Amino acid sequence: MDYLNKNISINLKSIRREKGMSMDEVSEQTGVSKSMLGQIERGEANPTIGTLGKIVSGLRVDLQDLTRAPGIGVYEVNREKLxxxxxxxxxxxxxxxxxxxxxxxxxxxxxxxxxxxxxxxxxxxxxxxxxxxxxxxxxxxxxxxxxxxxxxxxxxxxxxxxxxxxxxxxxxxxxxxxxxxxxx
CATH class of the missing domain: 2.60.120.10 (Jelly Rolls)
Structure with a gap:
């Protein structure tokens, strides 16, 4: 997984939780399937710009909110996944x-x-x-x-x-x- 997909994975999960939304609710609001959202949150998918557009529109956030380095205490990079x-x-x-x-x-x-x-x-x-x-x-x-x-x-x-x-x-x-x- 590259650093950008890792950022998106961490930030999407964080935004969803901050908004108190389930995967089903995020899927309904964004038009992105629940399985795809799960893959993105687990860092298993490389979302297209179109998918990211649906997510930022549905969640009413900026693209930068998904892509920036997460403000977390520990940010681990696994060399084998780079x-x-x-x-x-x-x-x-x-x-x-x-x-x-x-x-x-x-x-x-x-x-x-x-x-x-x-x-x-x-x-x-x-x-x-x-x-x-x-x-x-x-x-x-x-x-x-x-x-x-x-x-x-x-x-x-x-x-x-x-x-x-x-x-x-x-x-x-x-x-x-x-x-x-x-x-x-």
């Missing part, structure tokens, strides 16, 4: 743990790069720093024609105002966590 948000099969995959949110000062991703491949990233704007921790393999990071080698269990931090490239020049898959921090 699907890549960016991917070129046989080259790289990017998994989103905590995406950009208006009131959050950071983002967290995991990037996997196959041997001999690279992932090119554009500039992220002034005032953004990137922190990387390598879990498996060795990262060769290229920033403005300078190269930095980051080994397993080591880390690096840099300003991301310019384009940069993550290279896997090793023989094994490269895996690392990257955190973007935004200055206010």
């Amino acid at each position: 699907i890549p948000t960016k991917e070129v099969p046989g080259r790289y995959a990017v998994y989103t743990y905590f995406p950009y949110e208006k009131n959050r000062l950071f983002e967290i991703y995991e990037i996997e790069i196959e041997p001999g491949a690279c992932y090119v990233s554009g500039a992220h704007g002034q005032g953004t720093n990137e922190y990387i921790v390598v879990h498996d393999g060795e990262l060769t990071l290229e920033i403005e024609k300078s190269f930095y080698h980051v080994k397993r269990e080591d880390a690096i931090c840099f300003e991301t105002a310019v384009a940069h490239t993550y290279w896997n020049k090793g023989q094994n898959k490269l895996k690392f966590i990257t955190v973007f921090m935004f200055k206010m």
